Structures are given as structure tokens and as C-alpha cells.
Amino acid sequence: MANYKHIDLNYLNDLSLGSKDFMEDIINSFLKTTPGSIEKMKECLVKQDWQQIGGIAHKLKTSYSFMGMSDMVEVSKELQECGLKVKELEKIPALLDQMTTAYGLAEVELKEELSQLQS
Amino acid sequence: MANTLIYLVDDDDLFLKTAVHNLSQNKSFTIKTFTTGEDVLKALSKKPDIIILDYFLDSEKPNAMTGIKVLQEIKQISPDVEVIMLSGQEDIDVAVNSVKYGAVDYVVKNKSAFIRVQNDIKRVTKNKDKEADQQNFRKFARTMIIFLILLVIFLIIYLIDNSIFGLIPQPGQKPPVEEIPVH
Numbered sequence: 428m429a430n431y432k433h434i435d436l437n438y439l440n441d442l443s444l445g446s447k448d449f450m451e452d453i454i455n456s457f458l459k460t461t462p463g464s465i466e467k468m469k470e471c472l473v474k475q476d477w478q479q480i481g482g483i484a485h486k487l488k489t490s491y492s493f494m495g496m497s498d499m500v501e502v503s504k505e506l507q508e509c510g511l512k513v514k515e516l517e518k519i520p521a522l523l524d525q526m527t528t529a530y531g532l533a534e535v536e537l538k539e540e541l542s543q544l545q546s
Numbered sequence: 547m548a549n550t551l552i553y554l555v556d557d558d559d560l561f562l563k564t565a566v567h568n569l570s571q572n573k574s575f576t577i578k579t580f581t582t583g584e585d586v587l588k589a590l591s592k593k594p595d596i597i598i599l600d601y602f603l604d605s606e607k608p609n610a611m612t613g614i615k616v617l618q619e620i621k622q623i624s625p626d627v628e629v630i631m632l633s634g635q636e637d638i639d640v641a642v643n644s645v646k647y648g649a650v651d652y653v654v655k656n657k658s659a660f661i662r663v664q665n666d667i668k669r670v671t672k673n674k675d676k677e678a679d680q681q682n683f684r685k686f687a688r689t690m691i692i693f694l695i696l697l698v699i700f701l702i703i704y705l706i707d708n709s710i711f712g713l714i715p716q717p718g719q720k721p722p723v724e725e726i727p728v729h
Contacts, residue, residue, distance in 0.1 A: 438657060442564055449567050456560050482605035485634050489655055490560050504635070 435495025481510025556600040583616030
């Protein structure tokens with residue numbers, strides 16, 4: 428497995444129990460669902476639906492941990508706290524920007540990993 | 547336990563896929579997945595052995611049933627089903643509530659989650675096997691007791707019967723003397 432800067436697929440590799448199909452499936456699911464979740468949180472920010480932001484962030488935490496994106500696990504935790512407890516709401520826009528950037532960087536590496544898995 | 551029917555309930559597709567992949571390595575497990583608590587309650591009639599249930603089922607659907615509410619309903623409808631509660635984070639309130647409402651364990655979705663879930667399943671199936679053995683033994687013991695009681699009753703009847711018809715000499719009664727004809 429290649430060394431990446433923004434993702435760490437060792438945990439997912441352990442979970443795959445040697446199945447390339449499983450790795451591909453999970454990476455594809457992550458790439459398919461995460462941008463939508465980030466967009467939804469941004470919409471919720473406009474609507475000031477803090478609970479929903481907290482709920483989505485909670486779910487993203489597990490996905491980021493599968494991709495070894497530990498910084499994003501922490502960002503998700505913060506978003507979850509802010510959203511569900513309706514506190515420090517001013518932090519939310521910056522956290523969402525941070526998440527958008529991190530996803531963009533991870534996406535490139537995940538697509539690279541996918542092409543390696545398929546070759 | 548020959549075949550264990552496991553229900554997995556989580557609204558997180560990625561987690562469901564990973565859990566199925568991990569648990570299905572054990573060929574004696576039959577796994578069915580559900581994304582809402584409402585759906586799993588409808589499927590209780592199929593009598594699952596174990597339900598692995600996410601605590602935070604209303605993360606994206608605020609009107610969906612919460613994990614704790616689903617746990618309560620499961621225990622009300624099928625008290626024998628064992629429930630393992632899952633949660634995205636350490637939270638003592640979640641843990642206490644889960645156990646209070648009848649879950650066998652509360653597992654945090656971290657790197658050791660699947661190992662812990664597998665250990666819980668092993669423990670639950672072992673206990674269920676033990677219970678089944680005890681139940682079988684109790685059934686066997688009951689049958690043996692009934693058999694022995696019947697045997698004693700028959701023996702008493704046999705003895706009474708024989709004493710009535712004189713086959714068994716009563717105390718003080720002379721045994722019948724066979725007369726020898728004199729020529």
C-alpha cells in the first residue's frame with residue numbers, strides 16, 4: 428500500500444481481511460456519500476439547523492476513521508459538539524471549510540488508491 | 547448454537563458494510579441489516595438471537611426512533627433477544643442507559659469495536675447454549691422422575707394384586723400344602 432499524506436488506509440486494510448473488493452467498495456461509498464454530507468451541513472448552517480449539523484458530523488466521524496483521517500475525526504467531533512449542544516456556533520463555518528479542503532485532498536489520494544486496487 | 551441469526555441496525559451505510567464483512571467471516575452467522583429501528587421491530591417475528599443496535603439512529607432523521615427507544619421496544623416484545631448497543635463515542639450516560647434497559651454490552655465504535663462485538667456474540671451464544679443444555683437436562687430429569695413414579699405405582703399395584711389373590715403369603719398364613727394321594 429502506498430504512503431499517503433492525507434489518508435491512512437492501514438485500519439481499513441485490517442478490516443478488509445485481505446479483500447480488495449471490500450476496500451474498493453468502502454472507498455467508493457465514502458467518495459459517493461461524503462461530499463453530499465458536507466454540502467448538507469452547509470445548507471443546515473444557512474438554515475441554522477444546528478441539531479442536524481451535529482447528527483451528520485456524528486455519522487461522518489466513523490467514515491473518516493475508516494479512511495485514517497484522524498484530523499477530520501477531531502473536526503467532526505467538534506462539529507458534533509457545537510451542533511448537538513448548540514454552543515460555540517461561530518466555530519462551525521471554519522470547521523466546515525476545513526472539512527471541505529481536507530476532503531478534496533483525500534479524494535485525490537483515494538482515487539489513486541482505487542486505481543491501484545483495480546490494476 | 548448451530549446458526550446464529552444476527553440483526554445489525556445502523557443508519558451509517560459504511561459502518562453496516564464493514565460490520566457485515568467482518569461478521570460474515572463466521573459461517574455460522576446469518577446477518578440481516580436494517581437502517582431504522584422501525585424496520586427492525588417489524589422483523590422481530592423472525593426471532594433473531596442477537597441484535598447489534600446503534601444508539602444514535604436519528605442522526606439525520608430527527609423523527610426516527612432513537613436507539614434507546616428501539617432497545618426498550620425490543621425488550622418488551624422479545625425479552626429473550628440479546629442486544630449489543632453501539633455508540634460513536636464514549637458516554638457514560640449512554641452506557642448506563644443501555645445496560646439499564648437490558649443491553650448486554652455497550653460498544654464504542656473505535657478500532658477494537660469489531661473484536662469486542664465478536665467477543666460479546668461468543669459470550670451470548672455460549673450462555674444461550676448453556677441455557678439450552680440446562681433446559682434439556684431439566685426436561686430429561688422431569689421425564690425420569692415421572693417414569694420412576696409410574697414404576698413405583700405399577701410395583702405397588704402388582705404387589706397389592708398378588709396379595710389379594712393369595713400368591714404372596716400373608717403374615718400368619720400357612721403356605722398351601724400339596725396333598726399326596728395314598729394308593
